[in-house]
Amino acid sequence: MDQFLLIALNGLTLGAVYFLVASGLTLIFGLMRVITMAHGTSYLLGGYLGYVVARETGNWFLGALGGAVAVGILGLLIHQLLIRRFQDDDMRVALITLGVSLIGTDLMLATFGGTATQVPLPPELQIGLELPGIGQYPLIRLLILAVSIAVGVGLWLFVNRTRFGSIVRAGVDDSQMTSATGINVRVVFALIFVLGSALAGFAGVVGGTLFPLLPGQDGTYLLFSLVVVIVGGMGSIPGAAIGAALVGLISQFSLVFAPTYSLVLTFALMVVVLAFRPQGILGRRTATA
Amino acid sequence: MTTSPDPLFRVSNLNVSYGRVHVLQDVSFEMGVEPLGMVGRNGMGKTTLVNAIAGMLPAQSGSIEFEGRDVANKAPFQVTRAGIGYVPQGRRIFPSLTVHEHLTMVGAKKSARWNPDAIYELFPRLAERKKNGGGALSGGEQQMLAIGRALLTNPRLLVMDEPSEGLAPAVVDHLADVFRRVVSEGQAVLLVEQNLRFAAELCDRILVMVNGRIAADLPAAEIAGDPEVQSRYLGVV
DSSP states (O other), X not given: OHHHHHHHHHHXXXXXXXXXXXXXXXXXXXXXXXXXXXXXXXXXXXXXXXXXXXXXXXXXXXXXXXXXXXXXHHHXXXXXXXXXXXXXXXXXXXXXXXXXXXXXXXXXXXXXXXXXXXXXXOGGGSOEEEETTTEEEEHHHHHHHHHHHHHHHHHHHHHHHSHHHHHHHHHHHOHHHHHTTTOXXXXXXXXXXXXXXXXXXXXXXXXXXXXXXXXXXXXXXXHHHHHHHHHHOTTOHHHHHHHHHHHHHXXXXXXXXXXXXXXXXXXXXXXXXXXXXXXXXXXXXOSOO | OOOOSSOXXXXXXXXXXXXXXXXXXEEEEEEOSXXXXXXXXXXXXXXXXXXXXXXXXXXXXXXXXXTTEEOTTOOHHHHHHHTEEEEXXXXXXXXXXXXXXXXXXXXXXXXXXXXXXXXXXHOHHHHHTTTSBGGGSOHHHHHHHHHHHHHTTOOSEEEEEOTTTTOOHHHHHHHHHHHHHHHHXXXXXXXXXXXXXXXXXXXXXXXXXXXXXXXXXXXXXXXHTOHHHHHHXXXXX
């Protein structure tokens, strides 16, 4: 029983990291339908930058802020210089962002090397918490779970309860008509791209605190966040939360009970969901393909 | 055609094509604050004209002047900010937004003539449907919402494309009342319609579009009371 709870909690906290990465992707890919292959690159770069800032300043929060802001600004540049003019051409956007991710991977390998690094955590957070039924559990994992729930609730409120959120949803429904209400939709979409990238950068710092940062993780996190967004339903923030929790739980439980099939089971989840709900768990069925 | 020194709105020699099809051919007209109707059969270029005015289609040549500024080939949001409100054909309601969100997203100032409360006062039906999604509305309610959304930009010219299309006669009558009320406040309106009776009832002056050209510019009474004119331009009696 203790072990079961421990694995479940591990799965949920891993899911929390997946959710942070996927929340950015569900805005960019799920909502705006911009196919970005550079999302994992944003994650890993955010992690490395957060590591550098946190090491130099000794402040984890500055690291998290720095990773998010820097990756957000880079996202703005990528969107304005490379993606904007091809926004309606999915294949080109996918290839351009794939190119960005390939270049980014090699640049990061050249800059940060191939050995594992981890974002340093202040000692006062490196403690365990006594949990009933589990025993000692790292405080930082629980904090990250809390942070990702807060980010999820905040994003949901932002998209569903603010004027800017209404504009974003209207822009996704019919961008020309949204423009005809006097709103510069291009600016709105650029801001969403920045926000999505910044969330990936922030997720990189958080993930790089729990797990080592390594070359190749950009691809892994891109893949897992795509699975989360597709399983949860495109553009749905609660859907991404459910998808992330499922992917996290499956990967942790299978690591213990069926380690050989860990990755297979994650994709089996996607296959099963797509077979029964092609639009994802909380996705809306759209008329257009 | 008479040319006044500075009309509110003037289209001059406007040419618009879809690919190789030359849809609008040297369209010229002007209007002041009095409502102007434009009628024509399907496929004559009415919606193309409205789309070009709203910034959704590029103009090959010619100008669209509003209050002395050329708004041809501007983006839709720039046309709207210049003061032209747009009620599209087919309403183009956002399915992901509730009625209330449609009205608040436009960002009208509280002090402006048209703010969400004023729209609810104009269309009490919308106030009852405040929390409903855009996709759950009837055609008439969608049309009210599309008009409300355009009014919220507090336009000095309102361009409406086929507002009566597909609506029950009682709803069309209600829209006509609203139209008169808005016009009586001095709102300039360009009403593009296939429904001649509706247009002639609301506008004193009617333009007829045939094959991408303005074929006639007539007082409404003349065209409404003359079956021969109607069959010549509209092919209906």
